[in-house]
Amino acid sequence: MSSVSKSPWVIHYDGSSCNGCDIEVLAALTPLYDVERFGIINTGNPKHADIFLVTGSVNEQNISVIKEIYDQMVEPKVVVACGVCACSGGIFHDCYNVIGGVDKAIPVDVYAPGCAVRPEAIIDAVVQGIGILEEKSAALAAAKKKGA
Amino acid sequence: MGKATVIPFGPQHPVLPEPLHLDLVVEDERVIEVIPQIGFIHRGLEKLVEKRDIHQFIYVAERICGICSFGHSLGYAETVEDLMGVEVPKRAQYLRVIWHELSRIHSHLLWMGLGADAFGFEALFMHCWRLRERILDIFEATTGGRVILSAVNIGGVNRDIEDSELYAIVDKLEGIRGEYHEICNAFVNDYSVASRLVGVGYLSQEEAEALCMVGPFARASNVAYDCRMLGRGGYGDLENFQPILSDEGDCYARVKVRAAEVEQSIDIIKELVSKIPHDGIGEKSKLTPADGAMASNVLEQPRGECYYFARGNGTKNLDRMRMRTPTSQNLAGMVKALEGCELADVPNIILTIDPCISCCER
Amino acid sequence: MAFQSTFTPIELGDLLNLTRAKHDAGYRFAQMLCAMADEGIDLVYSFIKQDDEGTWQLENYVIGGYDPATQTVPSVTGYFLSAFPFENEAHDLFGVKVEGNKIDFAGRFYQVAMDAPMAVISPEQKAAREKAARIAAAKAAKEAKAKAAAAGEAGADAPAQAAAEPKPAAQPAAAPIDPEAERAAFEAKIAGVDPEKADRMRAAFEVKLKKRIEAQKGGE
Structure with a gap:
């Protein structure tokens, strides 16, 4: 499964973020930070993606969207919470329409804090995510072998 | 004519980083009706004025939107200053305008990149964002933040920019201008871009006025309205400010208006740097707004006019703070522009209004 | 060019006439907002236009003390379509009843956990x-x-x-604390919180409430 960890594709969804983290996620893909040189490609299709980058907190209306995207992604998959709102709700934690961090909706593997999260932090989080992706795919392969 | 079909668009869609849901009613390839649905990013931050005092709320205000974050902190501060009758030193006003115009350049470059991505010109997208990083470097050097700047306080600005640094910024912008011309050349002279955008999403001046559109979206339909010409704050000292207009009213005109506004912003910064006074940067006001006092204010954000309303209740918290952002004002125009277009043009038209959903929903 | 913003109180019954007059005079509809008042809700409608002297007039018209239980607000979308997001927002966040909105989402514009959270x-x-x-x-x-x-x-x-x-x-x-009313207000506040957290918050609230009542009794 090394092909997955050598060229992981990411999908991005904006929960209820202020855009600050979203543009930093995009900035990480563009020439100055350029994660594409590592084979990381931003895709719009959940079924093509290995790493799910979520920005912003969870609310009543988007919780089902986040769960749906997560469910559509195929195993193994890793979720990275980008920015402090995605980690815990951040500055908006006590707004009436904010439930909390992304972990209220789906299991999160890597937390990347920051307001707005810096592209360096996103790259670091994705690299850590690749490690987890490798472990998960190894576990998946082992389970398959055991089953067979 | 085929029978009408409803195609859902979004909330997770590759063309927009933000969630916006549209129900597109199509007959064959033609969109006949559009029903927008928003509310995915609604946080309810206007309610936070009850928990955060006027000085704390400035940090919430700039997180309304990460793209026009400086504009929102500026608009909020100006409104609360109006409410309490605070005088801001000229130098602080100039510095605010300089940062605000820098954020306009960064926002327009960001938008041009996303626009290029929407019509499938990925190299152009990358070049726009590469150039945008140079503006973010200026932000980082002057405030410490790339996206959220926290440079404004009620009564002035938090940080001064040294004169030598200001001249260095102008030099940097002049350097960017050359590279920017090359990028603009692709937008304005490339026939493939033109063939994708000319005549798409047309709105006449009458329609634009009837739909109360604002910002570059309206100016591309020849509506001569730009809040900067009201001469508030540092804008009052500009020699000559004319809004950039186009009478073509299509997606291509919207690209051209924004492209020209980037250069206009560089000129504004240059002019203000050349005559910046030295009367201090102001300090945090110690006043509290009076009970029942109201103030309203408009400010030109990169996406258009933003309306602010504040009401005090005699405490250190505001009774009500309201921001009406340009995107919510332009929603009616977007719905109108989409009606009758081809399905493949939907992403382009949505992008040319430059929607900022998190501003819109707060 | 100068800029001036004004606030003028009007009656709810005059809203449509005023809007028509502003529409015919070439004003641009700037926005509509709600604000909680001591009694009822204040509605503010704003129009903007450049007057003959070149000054931009931002005119805000304030309808004071609208009562959502008994009154309905006529929609201005017949004159200015761009008002539709604000009227839907007023309905969803403040519980303002708007009649005749051209693009009416019937309470599904913002899907929030409770009705009228801003109210x-x-x-x-x-x-x-x-x-x-x-x-x-x-x-x-x-x-x-x-x-x-x-x-x-x-x-x-x-x-x-x-x-x-x-x-x-x-x-x-010095008004006495009404425990039932406080509890109801608190329940409304935590409606969106997940049950586990809500239980913790409720317990903390009860302790606080008891303390407050005792403190007040002691004070008397």
């Missing part, structure tokens, strides 16, 4: 308002005292009258 007066706001009322009352009492002292030198009747005045103003601050 809830939070404990923080209540406390802040009560504090402001107390400060204002104390200030009034001080002024009245000073006045009385000044008047006392002039005549004998005045002090008795002035001293009687500040008393009713100070009363609301």
Whole structure:
């Protein structure tokens, strides 16, 4: 499964973020930070993606969207919470329409804090995510072998 | 004519980083009706004025939107200053305008990149964002933040920019201008871009006025309205400010208006740097707004006019703070522009209004 | 070019006539907003236009004390379609009943956990308002005292009258705590919180409430 960890594709969804983290996620893909040189490609299709980058907190209306995207992604998959709102709700934690961090909706593997999260932090989080992706795919392969 | 079909668009869609849901009613390839649905990013931050005092709320205000974050902190501060009758030193006003115009350049470059991505010109997208990083470097050097700047306080600005640094910024912008011309050349002279955008999403001046559109979206339909010409704050000292207009009213005109506004912003910064006074940067006001006092204010954000309303209740918290952002004002125009277009043009038209959903929903 | 913003109170019944007049005079509809008032909701409609002298006039018209239980607001979308997001927002966040909206989402514009979240007066706001009322009352009492002292030198009747005045103003601050009403307000506040957290918050709230009631009893 090394092909997955050598060229992981990411999908991005904006929960209820202020855009600050979203543009930093995009900035990480563009020439100055350029994660594409590592084979990381931003895709719009959940079924093509290995790493799910979520920005912003969870609310009543988007919780089902986040769960749906997560469910559509195929195993193994890793979720990275980008920015402090995605980690815990951040500055908006006590707004009436904010439930909390992304972990209220789906299991999160890597937390990347920051307001707005810096592209360096996103790259670091994705690299850590690749490690987890490798472990998960190894576990998946082992389970398959055991089953067979 | 085929029978009408409803195609859902979004909330997770590759063309927009933000969630916006549209129900597109199509007959064959033609969109006949559009029903927008928003509310995915609604946080309810206007309610936070009850928990955060006027000085704390400035940090919430700039997180309304990460793209026009400086504009929102500026608009909020100006409104609360109006409410309490605070005088801001000229130098602080100039510095605010300089940062605000820098954020306009960064926002327009960001938008041009996303626009290029929407019509499938990925190299152009990358070049726009590469150039945008140079503006973010200026932000980082002057405030410490790339996206959220926290440079404004009620009564002035938090940080001064040294004169030598200001001249260095102008030099940097002049350097960017050359590279920017090359990028603009692709937008304005490339026939493939033109063939994708000319005549798409047309709105006449009458329609634009009837739909109360604002910002570059309206100016591309020849509506001569730009809040900067009201001469508030540092804008009052500009020699000559004319809004950039186009009478073509299509997606291509919207690209051209924004492209020209980037250069206009560089000129504004240059002019203000050349005559910046030295009367201090102001300090945090110690006043509290009076009970029942109201103030309203408009400010030109990169996406258009933003309306602010504040009401005090005699405490250190505001009774009500309201921001009406340009995107919510332009929603009616977007719905109108989409009606009758081809399905493949939907992403382009949505992008040319430059929607900022998190501003819109707060 | 100058800029001026004004606030003018109007009646709810005049809204449509005013909007038509503004529409015909070439004004641009700037926005509509709601704000909670002491009684009911204030609605603010704004129009903007450049007048003949070149000044940009931002005119805000305030409808004070709208009561959502008994009144409905006519929609202005017949004149200005761009008002539709604001009227839907007023309905979803404040519970304002709008009639005749051209693009009506019927309460599904913002899907929030509770109805009219912005109309809830939070404990923080209540406390802040009560504090402001107390400060204002104390200030009034001080002024009245000073006045009385000044008047006392002039005549004998005045002090008795002035001293009687500040008393009713100070009363609301000492109003007894109604545990049921506080609980209801609290439940409304935590409606969106997940159950586990809500239980913890509820327990903390009960302890606090008990303390407050005891403190007040002790104070009396």
